Amino acid sequence: MKSLYQQRISCPHCGHHVFVSLDASDGDQDMYEDCAACCNPIHLNMHIDYANKKLELHVDSDDEQIF
Numbered sequence: 001m002k003s004l005y006q007q008r009i010s011c012p013h014c015g016h017h018v019f020v021s022l023d024a025s026d027g028d029q030d031m032y033e034d035c036a037a038c039c040n041p042i043h044l045n046m047h048i049d050y051a052n053k054k055l056e057l058h059v060d061s062d063d064e065q066i067f
Helices: none
Strands: 004-010 017-023 029-034 041-049 054-060
Touching: 004 054, 017 029, 017 041
Parallel strands: none
Antiparallel strands: 004 017, 029 041, 041 054
16 A cells, blocks of 8 residues: 555535645544635544555544534
């Protein structure tokens, strides 16, 4: 499995397409990127599934409430 990835995502706030760089060499990560269009933070949660050799990326606005 390679360790550097470039992924295009959509901003959950405004829908603008943003390119993010992902480094899988550090394992699972929880990070934030700012949208270039609306400047709101985008929450990125990256999980590496070593058994299936997959990288899972979950994108949200981090303002959802959990009840």
